[in-house]
Amino acid sequence: MAIGFMFALFWIQKIQNQSISNENIAVESQNDATFNRADYLPTSNHQVVHHRTYSLSYNKKHEQAEWTAHILTTKDIQPADYKRPYFEIDDMVSTGAASWRNYKNSGYDRGHLVPAGDRRGSLADYEETFLTSNISPQLHEFNAGNWNDLEQKIRRYAKMESLYVVTGSILTDDLSSIGNEEVSVPEYFYKIVYKDNNGKPTILSFLVPHAKTDRSINDFKVSVDHIEELTGIDFFSQLPDDIEIRIESTYDATGW
């Protein structure tokens, strides 16, 4: 019985991995990723949903993703001017994702985690980011300001080398909320950006206060270890330990 159960788990895991392994990108040029989205998914105590072009971990209590993960290559940021669609409730979240109505007249933006601007490879890619599981309440001055600066900075890096991007917020018990479903308003958002760097993996990570500021985004670099302490999530744990320790314990920007 126990063996049968474990065998079933094995195949479920295998199917889940297969469902996202199609994004495997052949090594054809310097701009192609040498890794898959499945390779570096963060740990999660919640439901992990794999969409076609990104994955997320949905925290039902806070009615938003605790993290999203996506690969960013040059094909994702080619010039395009798609019409913005309406946000849709993500029906792949089994517990039910929040409604976009929570944000209506809340004073907060529907702030993308996986940016729409990071999914310009096709209209379908772009539209897939407009799911309510991929947004958090963000002050407009934050979303269009400091946070937007960071997103654009990352897109500039992606022109040089493919990146693995993890985005999320610090979801603690004492947060305020918006809407009938009480969507938490985070006080910090983070981005962790990984690149292979010709076999010498490098990470940049940012922990950004959810507030209007004139400070440079570069003022908010932190170590991955610091974000792990705040979230309880293990990032890039699939890397060999020596590499993981090297790139997560500091915020040395060498190689960027």
Next chain:
DNA sequence: CTGAACGTC
């Protein structure tokens, strides 16, 4: 680029 809101059908 990141977004919201308002009028009109």
Next chain:
DNA sequence: GACGTTCAG
């Protein structure tokens, strides 16, 4: 809801 316009950073 769809669409066009206007506005804010």
